[in-house]
Amino acid sequence: MTTTQVDQRVSLAVSTVIFALRPDPSTGRQTLWLPLVRRIREPYEGKWALPGGPLEAHEDLAASARHTLERTTGLGDSYLEQLYSFGAVDRSPDRVVSIVYWALVRPDEDARAIDGENVEWFVADDVPDLAFDHDDIVRYALDRLRAKITYSPIAHAFLADEFTLAELREVHEAVLRKSLDPANFRRQVLAGRTIEPTGTCLTGTSHRPPALYRAAARPEEIAR
Amino acid sequence: MTTTQVDQRVSLAVSTVIFALRPDPSTGRQTLWLPLVRRIREPYEGKWALPGGPLEAHEDLAASARHTLERTTGLGDSYLEQLYSFGAVDRSPDRVVSIVYWALVRPDEDARAIDGENVEWFVADDVPDLAFDHDDIVRYALDRLRAKITYSPIAHAFLADEFTLAELREVHEAVLRKSLDPANFRRQVLAGRTIEPTGTCLTGTSHRPPALYRAAARPEEIAR
Incomplete structure (x- = not known):
């Protein structure tokens, strides 16, 4: 030293x-x-x-x-x-x-x-x-x-505090540079328990507005 | 600079x-x-x-x-x-x-x-x-x-080139400081495809000698 x-x-x-x-x-x-x-x-x-x-x-x-x-x-x-x-x-x-x-x-x-x-x-x-x-x-x-x-849930770092599953998938797709099957992605993410529903939906014109989620752990707490 | x-x-x-x-x-x-x-x-x-x-x-x-x-x-x-x-x-x-x-x-x-x-x-x-x-x-x-x-398969770094599932489990137990269920451990490790059977068994006096495995990837190649 x-x-x-x-x-x-x-x-x-x-x-x-x-x-x-x-x-x-x-x-x-x-x-x-x-x-x-x-x-x-x-x-x-x-x-x-x-x-x-x-x-x-x-x-x-x-x-x-x-x-x-x-x-x-x-x-x-x-x-x-x-x-x-x-x-x-x-x-x-x-x-x-x-x-x-x-x-x-x-x-x-x-x-x-x-x-x-x-x-x-x-x-x-x-x-x-x-x-x-x-x-x-x-x-x-x-x-x-x-x-x-x-x-790891590092994708959350690219998203606002609340996001739809489609937005989360689009981050994965952009990083990995490939399309992901929406149903498979949804199942895997929900099984990983890294996100939780906010209980609200995206407001807009859609008849079936998508549910909003938030990170269950802050990105700073992600294991390296 | x-x-x-x-x-x-x-x-x-x-x-x-x-x-x-x-x-x-x-x-x-x-x-x-x-x-x-x-x-x-x-x-x-x-x-x-x-x-x-x-x-x-x-x-x-x-x-x-x-x-x-x-x-x-x-x-x-x-x-x-x-x-x-x-x-x-x-x-x-x-x-x-x-x-x-x-x-x-x-x-x-x-x-x-x-x-x-x-x-x-x-x-x-x-x-x-x-x-x-x-x-x-x-x-x-x-x-x-x-x-x-x-x-990750980093546990392999603590083992010789060939090892039994019990030896691999003992490394996990020593690092994590807790006992692991042998059947669950076996199932999870084999599902992870990080090891492969050598096709041989541990030689010794046992009537049912345990199978030997080796790493499917070298520790240097483990994703961080």
Whole structure:
């Protein structure tokens, strides 16, 4: 734990993968997007990179990730979780270890997003060639999200507090990029007991308005 | 990513939680143990701590964790996975972020363990008051292992390549600290398709020797 000469040559950054669901420009179906930042200095000047920066001495890790989320999107209270730390010796010209968080943005939050001039949103499965090992990090985050949505209620992080079963299924379909059978999906979700009926229905013009549900556990309490 | 004055004040350590199954001294039943290292300098001189040390500039994260595993136990090829990074501002008198790995040691490997003079093994649920936030880290690792064993085949990391269903159940019982019904356990494990029969039986004196199984997926391929 002592700070040595060798130790000081490793610096520490915190980056954040921010996923939101938005329509795919070609198909119109919901798909995963994420914001990237164009680098304005070397190394990799001009390349797109995940938003983030050096960890400051007075900030803890999640605070650093949340500041990045705020700077990049204008949002402060989205679901945020530590994803993984990337530390390959050759991942940067300097020796930098990046601790990566991911944030999952709800549609009502996303509407308030403020894009900075060097920030642009991309379809997550179709990002340009990124700086550092950030391509690997995006791929890791996508793989992890697609695995985790099958065994945890993390999909709720993309939804408002109350949602219909169709809305929940559409989140699964957007993340997994495939259609799911509505009856099977309904049966599996209800068996998992991760949601509970609110006792109310979606108001609208329908003669058979769909029932509303809410999460039985907050996303923060999801087992990793 | 630029190394700044502020950035250099954060140093980086890699620590490793090494779990092995050994008999509980009071009950004789298998339970989780882990090795701790007595600190020989400030801060926390004389306290027990997780094995680890500063990340060296030429080492990647997993290599650092594996070197700690080797130094602490004499073992090199156990299951090793990144667990979490701990970076609260006040977790150490200096600002140190610890990236924590866990290693799961198989019984045949454990037999070769070499204990250094400052290393001692403790029952994981009954460790003394540890240095830094290492109590929190041990608790986090135990919680994570107990959650993960319910949805992933991570128990295989504690077993030899071939094992009986009873041996697999005993690993689950030791990790979860509760008895499991053998018939229910058998049904659930076989339904999960994480193991496959080897086609052979345990040789011995029994008239009905139990069938041997092996993992259908290597622990390294387990979804996190």
